[in-house]
Amino acid sequence: AQSVTQLDSQVPVFEEAPVELRCNYSSSVSVYLFWYVQYPNQGLQLLLKYLSGSTLVKGINGFEAEFNKSQTSFHLRKPSVHISDTAEYFCAVRKNSGYALNFGKGTSLLVTP
Amino acid sequence: DGGITQSPKYLFRKEGQNVTLSCEQNLNHDAMYWYRQDPGQGLRLIYYSQIVNDFQKGDIAEGYSVSREKKESFPLTVTSAQKNPTAFYLCASSRDREKEKLFFGSGTQLSVL
Numbered sequence: 292a293q294s295v296t297q298l299d300s301q302v303p304v305f306e307e308a309p310v311e312l313r314c315n316y317s318s319s320v321s322v323y324l325f326w327y328v329q330y331p332n333q334g335l336q337l338l339l340k341y342l343s344g345s346t347l348v349k350g351i352n353g354f355e356a357e358f359n360k361s362q363t364s365f366h367l368r369k370p371s372v373h374i375s376d377t378a379e380y381f382c383a384v385r386k387n388s389g390y391a392l393n394f395g396k397g398t399s400l401l402v403t404p
Numbered sequence: 405d406g407g408i409t410q411s412p413k414y415l416f417r418k419e420g421q422n423v424t425l426s427c428e429q430n431l432n433h434d435a436m437y438w439y440r441q442d443p444g445q446g447l448r449l450i451y452y453s454q455i456v457n458d459f460q461k462g463d464i465a466e467g468y469s470v471s472r473e474k475k476e477s478f479p480l481t482v483t484s485a486q487k488n489p490t491a492f493y494l495c496a497s498s499r500d501r502e503k504e505k506l507f508f509g510s511g512t513q514l515s516v517l
Contacts, residue, residue, distance in 0.1 A: 300444065323504055334408070334494055334508025335447075342504070381446060385504060390454065391437060391462060392506065396446035 294318075295384050295395035303401045306374055312367040312398045314356075314382030321387045324365040326356055327394075329379040338380070341365065352376070377402045407431065410495050410509035417482065417489060418517050425480045425512045427495035433507070434500040436478035440464060441492040441511075450493075453478055454500070482514060490516050 298313040316322060323342050327335040339350025346358040356367045365382060379399050383392040408429045417423045429436065435454050439447040449462030453472040467486025472478055478497075482489045492513050496506040 297446075325504055327506075332510070334496070334510050335506070336508065337505050340504055390435075390460075390503060391449050391452050392504065393449070393463075394439075394447040396444060 295382050295393060297382050297395035297398050299398050300396070301399045301401065303403065304372055306402055306404050307371050309370050310368065310372050310376075310400065312380050312382075312400065314365045314367065314395060316363050316365065316382075316384045318363075318384065318386065323385045323387060324356075324358060325383040325385075325392065326350065326354070326365075326367050327381045327383060328352075329381065329397075331378070335381060338367070372400070372402045374402050374404065376400060408495055408497055408507055408509035410493075410512050412512060413510070415512055415514045416517050417514060420484045422481055422483050423489075423514065425482070425493055425495075425514070427478045427480065427509060428476055429478075429495075429497045429507070430476060431497055431499075431507060432475070433497035434475070435498045435503060436472065437496040437498075437506065438462075438468075438470065438478070438480045439494045439496065441494055447494065450480065489514055 296315045304310045325340045326338040329335045339348045341348045341358045349355045379397045381397045382395040385392050411426045437452040438450040451470045453459035469481045494511045495509045
């Protein structure tokens with residue numbers, strides 16, 4: 292079965308600094324990868340996804356992620372964060388032939404002035 | 405506006421009681437899902453349904469039951485067999501042709517009295 296590991300449970304960062312949220316996956320078959328964001332007291336919304344093609348994927352709110360098959364990683368990056376980026380970020384994986392998503396445990400991004 | 409509505413926002417369960425969480429969507433999506441979110445645990449899949457009158461168990465289905473009598477509705481019952489029901493429950497839906505893009509409700513917080 293495929294699984295996702297988010298290496299950092301919390302990431303504090305100053306406003307306008309760059310950030311990287313790490314995600315590694317394990318699977319014996321080809322997978323699709325996703326990042327979702329959850330703002331306080333809300334459901335999740337899709338930030339970006341990798342299905343195939345270019346390994347650098349751009350999403351909403353200035354975020355991007357790079358699929359690295361050799362390192363089985365899909366790290367999320369943003370060159371300059373805002374206070375409003377404070378949220379919980381979830382990496383998720385699905386087998387190409389599968390149906391439902393498997394989520395990581397989440398990384399809490401806290402942006403301070 | 406189209407979306408997913410979960411109710412109630414907060415729910416309390418007495419010991420030995422069954423409770424039902426409501427999830428309704430007007431997005432005309434075929435697939436619906438229930439996830440459980442615990443602090444530090446991320447999201448875990450309880451049940452999902454690809455089509456009306458059909459559903460499959462997820463990773464933690466024990467102590468839960470679902471029905472899918474209508475396309476718009478996917479209620480989750482937390483039975484007395486679920487010994488640790490306190491959690492945040494999230495309902496989601498997706499189009500069958502775009503399964504990776506989940507639309508989430510705003511969640512129900514279930515607590516045990």
